[in-house]
Amino acid sequence: MNEPVIYELSAPGREGVKLPHLDVPASDLPTELLREELPLPEVSEIDVVRHFLRLSQQNYAIDKGMYPLGSCTMKFNPKINEVTARLPGFTSIHPLQYTNTAQGALYLMYTVQEYLKEVGGFAGVTVQPAAGAQGELAGVLMMHKYHLDRGDTQRDTILVPDSAHGTNPATTSMSGLRVVQIPSDARGNVDLDALQSQICERVVGLMITNPNTLGLFEEQIEAVVKMIHDCGGLVYGDGANMNALMGVMRPGDVGIDVMHFNLHKTFSTPHGGGGPGCGPVGVAEHLVDYLPGPVVTIDLQLSEEDAPFFNFYQPAKSIGPLTGFWGHFGILVRAYTYMRMLGAEGMKEAAEHAVLNANYLRSQVKDVYKVSHDRLCKHEFVAEGHFDAAPDVRALDIAKRLIDHGVHPPTNYFPLIVPEALMIEPTETESKQSIDNYAAILRAIATEATDNPELLHAAPHNTPVRRLDEVSAARDPILRYQHA
């Protein structure tokens, strides 16, 4: 049964939660500025609880089962993170209160910066960016400003591999720069010849995801970095796939000049149905002065014995602030908690097991599903969702049929360079049983595809709604509740 839209539960005059009485004398209201009506719903508290609880039951979530969306790193979100993020000294402090009254918060921000510097091999980190995409924007703006400050004003081009996330080219456009796409080679790496052919003095830099979205480590990463640096360009690392390398390799060591981390992927903070994320950015020494401000620094330490004093600091050539205040502090508390519980060894083990799980799942299905490249993968791999014996079955059908079997589908139709892509990232927190179960379902669906393809075309069968007509929805969009 569909849950009504909350407006449909409304009854004129019904009141929700109670507010305190006015305990001061009332003043005159500015009558000419007052609104006449406010058409919000009128429901009771129990209506609200039941409505949203019933809505929640229509969602799939990590807490329900395996959610192997490629490049999204749907790992377990530890529950202690939610407890620490709700401590009153974090939730009830104001971003503009004096820093001497928020030293615990600033210490936490500073320490997250320091840990990420260490994990990424960077000289500086800002925790301000609100999401990975905003981290990218920060990175590209910094790279461009760096060149402009050196009088390199002709640079206007960002090179982006064809396997890149859509945010990379979108960020480039938003920064006022030109995108040039670089193809991949037969092993799934950036094609070095194609890259070489685009090298020129117009290059601001390259944006590269490593492991890339095929789940493959860029085997020529050193050569790629050198090629870009030799022409005066900078290398941006898209840290979306850092869960494969945390504690195993530091991108900064390989010469990545700037990279964003996704705390909502690698560092276990919940995705929240599409946010809030958090996208801190790490940079090499030559970009430290360009970081979006403010960053947290140790302001004054009189001697070794004195407690350090933490304060906000504006980097000298900063590209400027990215958010209204200091970014997603509440997410930093969760990520900090996670990092404290893992330590260096735990981080390395997380990455190792993420890669173990992906390779294991790949080994269990690759005789049935074509996998994009015959190499060891990292934290994810891309299978092709089509079968010779069932020519009209598509990746979308497989994805929808997975839902019938009670699990969440992988990312489909991305990366764009693999036909009928199913991009699968199990993450380290899934057990062998859970992965075996997923493999068995994928294998069963491959059999169903040939035996009974209609089962796949019509899937899903048992969900609150079945396949929705997205084309009509976009042609005649209804984007809000229509009041009677």
Add this chain to the structure above:
Amino acid sequence: MVYLPHTDAERRQMLQAIGVETIAALFEDVPERYRYPALDLPDPLSELEALQELRYLSDINLDAIQSPMFLGAGAYRHWVPSVVDYVISRGEFATAYTPYQPEVSQGTLQAIFEYQSMICDLTGMDVANASHYDGATATAEAVIQAYNVFRKKRKKVMISAAVHPHYREVVRTYTQGLEVEIIGDEKERPISELLELVDDQTACVILQTPNFLGELEDLASLADEVHTRGQDARKADRHTLLVVVTNPISLGLLKPPGDYGADIVVGEGQPLGLGLNFGGPYLGIYATREEYVRELAGRLIGKAVDVEGKEGFVMTLTTREQHIRRARATSNICTNQGLMALAATVYMAALGKHGLRQVAELNYHKAHYAADRIDALKGFSVARAKPFFNEFVVRCPVGVSELNRYLLEDVADVEIIGGYDLSRAYPQRRNQMLVAVTEMNSQAEIDMLVDALAAYRSN
């Protein structure tokens, strides 16, 4: 080994299935000299120890539960009904991803549809998106939308100096690579004077009400003036866009910007049931008119019908977005503030039509009570040239940082968190404190502040 479920036996079976001896062998494509760096990080903690450490860090901060707070300036302490955290704590909402598979995401999708509907109702606009990161980035996205509406031909953006100073900075960060010229906020000036600068090269005008100083701007007939001055010479229906930044709680009481003819309404959604959280995560409210929906950035949820004719919800008009359109997308935004938008939806539902009005009135009356009492103190005066909502400017006999230090340290039995020092953003506004009062400030707290200020005079 925290959060890793495998036993040794399972690990061996898995390695064998893959055909490698060790886990390390899975990383042989990583250049050897970079492999397995020694990381200088502290030893891992157990859950108990981690909680103790985090509690300590939390306790060091001075929070608004222990202390009366009169600080606003874009982030406000409001009462959050218990039901809000109950709903957003549910794993089905918190641990879901972006609703790419609508059949198993109807909960998230319908909740965002309800959010969009409530934001439209609140602002008086046709369309609201699924949210931006915060009020500042929503404002920056409004500038980019206006720039795109005119196909990048109109390059002038007018912004009032009474718009939140941080928002003005973020607008400049976002547009530094574009050929946009941002003017108008070089000095504080009346809106009428600002509007004289609007012409047919102006993409948008950005105003805020209640503005950063807490004042309510009179928007009546203003949209007409912006539209007339900024009309395209050839296309009569093309004109400069009026962008209004607002506080959603104030809209419980005040006429919505849509009624005044605003083209884009943005605002900080934090007051709608989100905690202060030291600045984030917050919620960027964004609403516009139907005619501009194709240039709108960010996620939109729409109604759809399934193969059996049943109604449901999907992400729609996605060809505007980065994962489809890549370099030609309207923005690079990929997420929205999903869980924060859900919190705001639950908040608005729980308070409803009457509750939101009541909250707004409590804010209004308490702020005016505080202003009246402070205004009566010797040496202090309140700027009252324009009406205000829940925040107002107090002219003080001394510097605000000095006064705030006194409120925090020198008042018996209480640490009062005073207002915002306006000289931080407006150097000419020396000795001016921006004081915020919400429903959280009891009469006793307000009186405590007033008495403390009175006592300061006599010191």
